[in-house]
Amino acid sequence: MIPRTSRPRYASRRRVRTAAALTGAVAVIALTGCSGFSFQDDICGDGEYPVMSVGGTGSACVKDGEKVPEGYTRYPEGKVPQQVDDKWDVYWRTHTVDEKGNIVKAPEEK
Structure with a gap:
């Protein structure tokens, strides 16, 4: 035992x-x-698409089917950020689209 x-x-x-x-x-x-x-947050939620401010680095999310708000525009095709800190999210922090739709350097923050 x-x-x-x-x-x-x-x-x-x-x-x-x-x-x-x-x-x-x-x-x-x-x-x-x-x-x-690792996980990255999406730029917008389900049923939304991202838009950027014209002449600035601001952005917003718009519900699918709704029009782009005044002062905003859609991102150029193929250059739409999908997730926070992805290639295009980082790029658009220093670039923007002017009133004519041209991609330009964003103005310096004051």
């Missing part, structure tokens, strides 16, 4: 393997910077 104070050998091996697996998982997450788990 096994005394109550002793444990079977396999229990301690199982704990060692579990601890090693957890340590490995933590190391992988730390080394990758959680890149596999």
Whole structure:
């Protein structure tokens, strides 16, 4: 009969393997910077499309089917930001569209 104070050998091996697996998982997450788990916020919600202010760097979201508000315009085709900090979101922080529809450098903030 096994005394109550002793444990079977396999229990301690199982704990060692579990601890090693957890340590490995933590190391992988730390080394990758959680890149596999990153999420970016969408510029607009479902049922909306983004618009930008004419002559400035402001933006807004408009419900599908509604007209673009006065003082705003749609982003040029192929240059529409989809997620916060994506290529086009960053680009439009320093560029804008003038009254004629030309892409120009945005005015300096004061």
